[in-house]
Amino acid sequence: MRAWPRSAANRIALVAFLAYAAAMFVLGAAVFIATHAAFAQQMDVSIEATTNALQGELRDDGIKGLIEAIAQSRRPGPISLGTSLFAPDGQRISGSLLTSMPAPGWQSIVFADPQEGPDPARAKVTLLPGGYRLVVAADLESLESIDRTILEMFGTAFAVLLLLGIVGAYSLATYLRGRLAGIETTSAAIVAGDLRQRAIVGPAGDEFDRVAASLNAMLDRIAGLVANLRQVTGDLAHDLRTPLSRLRNQLERLRATKVDAGVEELLEGAVAQADDVLILFDAILRISEVEEGSLKRAFGILDLSHLVSELGETLAPLAEDSGRALVLAVETPLQVQGDRELLSQAIINLVENAIRHTPLGTTIRLLARPDGDGAIVGVEDNGPGIPEAEQERVQQRFVRLEAARSTPGHGLGLSLVRAIADAHGARLKLADAVPGLSATIHFPRRIDL
Amino acid sequence: MRILLAEDDTDTRQFVERGLGELSHDVISAANGEDALHYALTEDVDVIILDRMMPLLDGLSVLKRLRGGGVTTPVLMLTAVGRIEDRVDGLEAGADDYLIKPFAFSELAARIQALGRRASPASVATRLSAGGLEMELLGREVRREGKVVQLQPREFRLLEELMRNAGEFVTRTMLLERVWGFHFDPQTKIVETHMSRLRAKLNEGGRADAIETVRGVGYRIRST
Structure with a gap:
């Protein structure tokens, strides 16, 4: 798999996944907040109702009736309420809620739970006639426990959904890459010169x-x-x-x-x-x-070192007669898949170019050697070379450099060498041989027998 | 020689007919594949020149039928497009030589001569002798007037081709094909360079030139 940032398919999948995860999170948070608020409100309603009921007792039966009602008011329910009545001097005179006297109004208080120690609670403190204070409080623990339950449920659901999201995102990325790879493979084959390749068109019509x-x-x-x-x-x-x-x-x-x-x-x-x-x-x-490229079918296994040695023997007298020296630098064994005549022609053209475009006394090295898993064959001379900027241009058809105007030729020699190299899946490389020019054909693979 | 010329293009046919006639060959012409097959089977000819593309029956099919019927007459195939695959197909079907159109007439003439000679069983010889030269094929030794001449392998092969066709011209293209196995024109003076070295070695000591060169035609060694 390619690096994340390089793959649009992966990026699309990642973005889709993040959006999905964020939506899940927002949904969960909304549910949590709404539930929490609804429950807190219900708590306040209960406190309010109880307070009103107790105030009713006070009106009907006076302070005694209130104290009695408080003593009996511990009823079971989803929300456990605690009540206390304080005398104007701050003395708790009734109720089970163990707390000091608070100020009037809605507030949070801390009371002493007989089992759990100090506990926070939501309380409404009402100032009664005669300076009495009625405290009705709901233990916040029940709210917290509901919050916890919701969080736990949501956490589990989130983890499961996240996992599904990851699987989904991975599938999406794989699918996208798969679909694009088909098109990419076709394009690559075409760039490599095989215009007959076509992308596969699926039945879906998407x-x-x-x-x-x-x-x-x-x-x-x-x-x-x-x-x-x-x-x-x-x-x-x-x-x-x-x-x-x-x-x-x-x-x-x-x-x-x-x-x-x-x-x-x-x-x-x-x-x-x-x-x-x-x-x-x-x-x-x-x-x-x-x-x-129709010649490709005829390519067999070719002993490159043998071919180059033979060509060296054939071409050395030509170099010699023209006042240049041809020396062989051949490593054996060296086999590639290729056509003997085409490669002969390519090598002859390279040597011929070296003879034509160098001054008298130049030494031309005809070389063949392994290169990684591949092989290199070509020539190096110690002549004036070709400026780097011109090296790509001279491989094109009919291009002849200013310096070569006086020598015979049509400027097709290197084009042919390049076409031959391409037909072999090899590359023609021109480089500075410091001094001179190196013109070599690089085969990506050689064949070991 | 009696030559069957199967070629549908009137211009080319007339051009070849006239040229071969000037060289005193007897030419039978056919303008399509069926006529060519008919003449090849009924007439006694030394060499067949067969165009690859012809109406009614193409040259390759004619050749296959001839070889399938046991006719061993040397065949020179002519083709309009010089594709390597076509040459391989032609040679596999039993053609003895192959020439790409358009061609210089001298090239065709030299090849016809060589093919006519090949029909006679002289190629099994281990010793060749012509123009004051003796060649020992097994010992790879060359003597001129009794004196050994040291030759490089390519020079030896060049001389061998000339001596096998002694008295006839051998073209530059034929030498490229037979000595180097190049069925393309390398556009460089390979033949000329090696030929001049061979000639210098043979002629050492101021002896008369053993090899005759005619520009645009080829090289020849005297048969006597």
Whole structure:
């Protein structure tokens, strides 16, 4: 699983979960507060009612009747009420509520519980005629116990719901990632050059399916355009090749007949020009062919060190004749999955480039060596190199640097090397060899036998 | 030689017919696959030039039917698109050589010559001799007028190809294919460079040039 902040699916799930948890909490708190308030109010109503009843006793039967009523008033109920009557001098003259004389009005008092010691209570103190004070109080313990019960119930429910929330959030994240992964995998394959990949469109027709469907439609369109472009490029090169080679052949035939030396020279030049254009068309067609990736099926296991050694033997005389030295740096064994001819061509192009674009006396190293799980093959020279800013550009078609204007070529050599590397799932890397240029093909995997 | 030319494109067919006629070959032409198959089965020819794309029956099918029917006449396939897969398919179906259109006529002519020669069973020899050169294939030894010439492996293979086709031109492309196994044009002077080294070694001591070069055609070693 990827890191939390990097995954939108995880973030969405997290936000949904937090909202859900907050809603649960708010709901619980509201229930608690409402229950608490309702119960406290009920408590006050009871106190009020009892106070009124006792005041009635006082009116009807005088202070004696009140004292009697207080003595009998300890009745059982959900809310246990305590009552006391204080004389004007502060003396408790009736009732079981053990407390000192409070001031009149609603208030919280502390009374001495015979079993539990000091206990808080809600009390109403009424000033009676004659300076007597009537205290009616409800033990807050019953309220607290109800609060506790509600909290416990709610806590358990919250924990269960939280757990459900976590499971839900995890499922949501997994689902979202799963749906997105399908689209992402397709996109990655397309970026890697496989335009035939399509995202899977589910039967539900939901947003994801619609995104996948429009991605596919977009890909169909792009693939169509690319195919069209390739077709046009290929057809153009191909169709021009036929009349051009007829022209070339006719010139050749004309040259074979007896003509003046001057005409012969002109004909020879014309044939050479035609050949040059034919070579260019062949190079374009070759790159298209390699880029199409249809060659992949023929890739077998290839002994890279052997191939490079052989090419070194073939190319060393060319370097030598041009006044450069080609040295081999090959480590064995080195096997990759690849096509012998394509890789030969890539390596020849790299060596040829090194010969063409370096001064006399340059040493060109042709190398093949393991690299982690992969392999590297390529050339390094100690010539002037290519500025870093230009290194990406020279891999594009028809790009030739200012310094190379005077040398022959069409600027397709490195494009072909790059296309060949891509077809192998490898990467062409240009780098500063300090001094000089290093142009290497990096294979991600090698095959151990 | 008697050559069967199966090609549906009129321009190409006429161009090849005329060229082969100038080289004194006897050409039978077919413009579709069924005619080609018919002539290949009924006429006695030395080499068949078979275009891959033809109406009625494509070249590959014609080739498969011929090989399936036990006809071993050398076949040169022509194809419009130089795809590696097509070449592999063609060779698997029993083609002896393969040429991508458009081609220079000299290339076709050299390949036809080589194919006609291949039909005669001379390739089992262990010793080749031409133009004052002796080549021992098993001992990998080359002598010129009795004197041993030391050659690098590639130079030896180059000379071997020339001596196997002594008296005929061998093109640069044929050498790339046969000596290096390259079915592409590397656009670099591989053949020229190695050929010039081979030539320098053979001609050491001021002897006459053993290898004849014709620009745009190829290399040849004299047959005598």
